[in-house]
Amino acid sequence: MDDITVRRRLPAGAKAEQRIRDILRVSREVFAELGYERATTTEIAQRLGISEATVFTYFHGKRELCARVIEDWYDEIIGVVEAGLPRGQSTKAQLEFYVRTHLRLFLIQGTGLCALVLSEGRAKGPGLGEVFVPLQRRYTAPLMDLLARARESGEIRADLPLSLLRSAILGPMEHILWDAIARQREVDIERDIERTARDLVALLWPALLPPDLDTAALREFYGEVGAALRRAGGTLGQP
Numbered sequence: 001m002d003d004i005t006v007r008r009r010l011p012a013g014a015k016a017e018q019r020i021r022d023i024l025r026v027s028r029e030v031f032a033e034l035g036y037e038r039a040t041t042t043e044i045a046q047r048l049g050i051s052e053a054t055v056f057t058y059f060h061g062k063r064e065l066c067a068r069v070i071e072d073w074y075d076e077i078i079g080v081v082e083a084g085l086p087r088g089q090s091t092k093a094q095l096e097f098y099v100r101t102h103l104r105l106f107l108i109q110g111t112g113l114c115a116l117v118l119s120e121g122r123a124k125g126p127g128l129g130e131v132f133v134p135l136q137r138r139y140t141a142p143l144m145d146l147l148a149r150a151r152e153s154g155e156i157r158a159d160l161p162l163s164l165l166r167s168a169i170l171g172p173m174e175h176i177l178w179d180a181i182a183r184q185r186e187v188d189i190e191r192d193i194e195r196t197a198r199d200l201v202a203l204l205w206p207a208l209l210p211p212d213l214d215t216a217a218l219r220e221f222y223g224e225v226g227a228a229l230r231r232a233g234g235t236l237g238q239p
Contacts, residue, residue, distance in 0.1 A: 020058050022048055028069045032112025036066055036120050066116075067131045073113055074139045077105050081142045091150040092205055098143060099173060100197035107180055107193065115181050118174065140166060156208045165208060172200055 026047050030039045041062050045052040059065040081101055085094055106114040120132065147165055150156040156165070176196060 016058075019050075019054070023055055023058060023065070024069060024072060027065050028073070028113065031066055031069055031116055035116055036062075039066070041065065063131070067135070070113070070117060070132075071135055071138075074135060077102065078139065078142055080105065085142070085146070091146070091153075091155045092201060094146055095169070095205075096197055096201045098146065099169070099200055100193060102173060103176065103193045103197060106177055111181060114177055118178060118181075140170065143169065150208075154210065157210045159211070168207065169204060172204070176200070 023044065027039075027044050030044050030047065033039075034043070039062065041052050041055050041059075044065075045055050055065070059068065081098060084097065084101065086097055087094065117132075143166055144162060147156065147162050151158050151162065
């Protein structure tokens with residue numbers, strides 16, 4: 001980043017280190033509840049029972065503080081993904097884990113921050129829009145690594161940019177998140193997140209396959225359905 005780089009100041013001791021943790025904890029609550037525009041450093045200080053000047057001792061202002069909150073949240077998500085990604089399984093299984101984990105973390109543990117990220121990521125002007133470019137790059141790195149490894153092994157198509165494949169995965173996820181937030185409904189892990197992750201990957205997977213494998217899979221599908229129809233007395237044309 002440039003002048004809006006998140007500054008990780010070195011605490012002078014255990015007390016200062018705890019103070020920073022407290023400020024970040026309460027800041028996450030305030031930004032999640034109020035959003036970026038309505039949140040204030042005054043509110044954060046009041047909830048902590050400290051002066052606003054104390055907040056400015058560690059952070060230059062609301063913008064830097066919010067960026068640090070999001071950065072820390074992204075680091076938590078990345079840590080969970082990297083620790084749990086089933087690398088010994090198929091790319092499809094790893095992709096299901098990636099989607100399922102993100103939906104769970106965003107919708108259950110961080111709905112307010114999710115709304116903040118989705119809204120501010122599109123914002124223009126003096127908000128947080130430009131801060132999100134490097135943060136989003138870090139956030140999507142595990143997915144890009146997964147896609148790169150799958151391409152190298154020949155499991156997914158190599159005729160399209162990885163950035164486009166990434167967008168094909170993250171785009172539908174974003175719409176799912178927006179819909180859940182707009183409806184303001186409780187999320188059932190087993191019924192909603194598990195099923196949604198499985199269905200989304202099932203929908204996207206054929207588009208990720210190399211064209212020759214995709215055609216082969218389609219022909220195999222037609223063959224199976226055709227055989228079933230013949231047994232039932234019907235017909236099905238081949239592609």
